[in-house]
Amino acid sequence: MDLTSAVCEHDIPEHLFMCSELYIAAFEGNADQVTGLLDGSGAARNGWSSPAAQPTAQHDGACDIHEVTAERSTLLHLAAAQGHDGLITELCRRDSGLLSTKSSSGDTPLHCAARAGHAGAVGAIGRLARANVEEDRLRDALRGKNEAGDTALHLAARHGHGEAAEALVRVAPETAAELNGAGASPLYLAVMSGSVRAVRAILWCSDASAAGPKSQNALHAAVLQSSEMVSLLLQWKPGLVTDLDNNKSSPLHFASSDGDCTIIKSILAHAPPRAAHMQDSQGLSPLHAAALMGHAAAVRLLIQFSLASADVRDKHGRSFLHVAAVKGHCVIVSHALKTRMLEHHLNAQDREGNTPLHLAVVAGECNVVCKLLSSGKVQTHIMNNAGCTPSDLVKDCRGFYSMVRLVVKLYGSGAQFQPQRQDQIEKWNGQDIMKWRETTSKNLAVVSTLVATVAFSAAFNVPGSFGNDGKAVLSGDRMYDAFLVLDTFAVVSSVMATILLIYGRASRSNRSWVGFMIALHFLWMSLNSMVLGFFAAMAAVTNQKKGMRTVMSQVIYYGMYYLVMLLISLATPGSLTGNLKFLIGSCRERQRRIKRRISRQYPFAISYTFNVVMFIVLSCVAITSVDVTRTFLDG
Incomplete structure (x- = not known):
């Protein structure tokens, strides 16, 4: 029975189950011992003592080169995983068909070498495959995918093995364009691993894919990793800046939410003017994302890049100042107060008629309320669509101390209440x-x-x-x-x-x-x-x-x-x-x-x-x- 038919069965035949001596010899890269066991040399079997506890499982006579482990890994899988180049060469000389065999998880020997990061083993398998494997089986040996849809390059990239990735793009450069079962490219996984060397290696392939899961690209991931990888990706393909994920978020959204101005500047240097105006599924622009997180420096940078982006409203009709007021980011509010061209946002109303002051009162953000009122530029009598002024919304405040601070501050600024019959006023719920x-x-x-x-x-x-x-x-x-x-x-x-x-x-x-x-x-x-x-x-x-x-x-x-x-x-x-x-x-x-x-x-x-x-x-x-x-x- 040959190996192909054997591995298709549910159980491994007794004579193809790898004995302990052969397994240990292959694991340790002892080519002479493996050769002796395969040739049936009695001296080889009797003259070498396994470091494993005795007794060990053995075959009568010579071992078979097609023997497999419980995971259906061959001797070549073991040698590749441990980076034994000499043993790999010897096994392929005996049977080059081992190069395209797969374990129970679909891994070829090249997968094993890539996962472990053995660049020498990767190069040896590539050379031997191109020299000895027939064309119809060469694809399985070099470009095959396992059950997860990963090529060998995916595995090297995922584990951050830069040297192995360099060897793989020389052996099979076309795999840089492949996506695995999760929709991730090797480039995306290399970025996630944080390996700049692996990223550089994959970018050497002109047709490499930058795709990632949830419609993200490698730049989405890189902005949260390092500025060096961001620069590499932007030089390689500036168009990544305008790609959107499932939530319609661009890489600039990601960078703005993180607040790293160095990365934001790099993106803006390659971005078209519309990049600062792009809105996600909630209508939030990159400026909204920076304001939500309180990144004042990022807010100033984005406004400097495109002042018109400050006029972008989300699906609730809220500007970046509305969301900053809700989150209590006083530094961003102060920037708007000091910038004359942003003053029109101070009293702007969202779709429910709420100004930033309304929202700050509802959120109980007393510091923002104080900042807005002390400027003298905010109108306190504006009513929202429900007919409530900011003073009327204090009743929704749940904290006692926040309620007192808001009442005192609003009174000092002369804030008005909506007209209401005094006998219908309800006391604050205490x-x-x-x-x-x-x-x-x-x-x-x-x-x-x-x-x-x-x-x-x-x-x-x-x-x-x-x-x-x-x-x-x-x-x-x-x-x-x-x-x-x-x-x-x-x-x-x-x-x-x-x-x-x-x-x-x-x-x-x-x-x-x-x-x-x-x-x-x-x-x-x-x-x-x-x-x-x-x-x-x-x-x-x-x-x-x-x-x-x-x-x-x-x-x-x-x-x-x-x-x-x-x-x-x-x-x-x-x-x-x-x-x-x-x-x-x-x-x-x-x-x-x-x-x-x-x-x-x-x-x-x-x-x-x-x-x-x-x-x-x-x-x-x-x-x-x-x-x-x-x-x-x-x-």
Whole structure:
């Protein structure tokens, strides 16, 4: 039975199943041992010890050159996979038909050599095939495809074997135009592997294909790999720039979304003017893609290449500025504000009538809203198709802090609400805030109780201890007296905070919000008093000559200062001036009406802003107290 008929059967005949000795000899490239086994030399079989564990599977007499493994790989497959050029030559001398045999996965020996990256084996197989294989079987030997549709060049390219790819394009250059079962060309796979050498080798073939899956080309993949490969592809075929994938995305879309300006410049240097205007299936241009990802430098580069591309709208009628506002990319918004020829986009409406300000408010992007309003170029009274101004859309904001920031900022800019009957106004849905308050009240009650316990116990473990008469040793010392006052205040304020928090959890009424906010102030004051009391106690028992008081005062002062500044920056909805303006109001009738509308729909915004201002005042008093004490001690 010959090999062709044997491999077509489901089971491998017993006499064609490769023995272990022959397999190991071929794997290790021992041509003499393989030759001896094939010739039936007893000395060869008895004089060589397999490194595998004994006993090994053996044949009686000589081995057959057509023996195969469980995957139907021949001796030539094994030799090619390991790059044994001498053994390859010897096996082909005995039977050149092995060059076109295929394993169970459809791999020829050339596939095996290419996958492993053995350029020498690839060259040897190519020479032997052209010299010994008949024309009708030469195609299978050099250009055949496996079950996945891969040629040997596909495999070398996929694994990034540049030297093997160079050998393959010399052996079978026509395979550079072949596509595998996934629709990928060797060039596309070489780009994906990141091998510049493999890319160069394939580009040597004038008829090479650049196709990839999903209608992409090699340039689509290269823009996400390296600028060198992009340059090579553009020099080879500049027309790749305008090819579109299944989503109608061009390579410029890919490059713009990645934001590498070097690659974008290379593409634009070879691109026709229309490349910057090409839209994908969603109507997005490369400029949209850059704006969505926040690549400000790429946005400037694309606009410089084609200013008219800024007028491209997606299927929702949105410009690049609309999408940048939705994503909160302030740098791109700032660029539009500073460029006079882009100012008409600031108040442009999409198909739903939304301006960039509308979309930024809906997305809760407070920084973008602040940037737009502070420019003085954005009109805040524009209504969308639903009749809503940007101020009306604050009601859709789900975050409490974002809601407050938006309300304060929009009020400061004089933003209007749509005309509406005041009895039909619905208050902002604060259910999430109610849940947050209940959970926070429980945790804060534990903290306030702990502060009260610590402050209470400190009164009976006074610094300096007690004398024989039961009185404090440091009684009459100014720092000790300050400790007693501060400790007492910490006890009282923490107890008050605990009572208010417990009452708020029990009542669960809207008025309990007032108690909750007052409890927060009491708790903050108790914490400050406890810190100052600690400082006073340590100062009372520390020798001033050693400078320890000064060190402690500086640590406490700067620690409290940076903590307060951090809390203020995180909690304050805008500038202090803007908050005061929001609370005090304006003498203008229009602003008074807007303020009344806010108080009906967003009462939490007013109360929160008031309490933030109170927090700032209390924090400034605490810091000033530490500073005065520090100055007193240093003096």
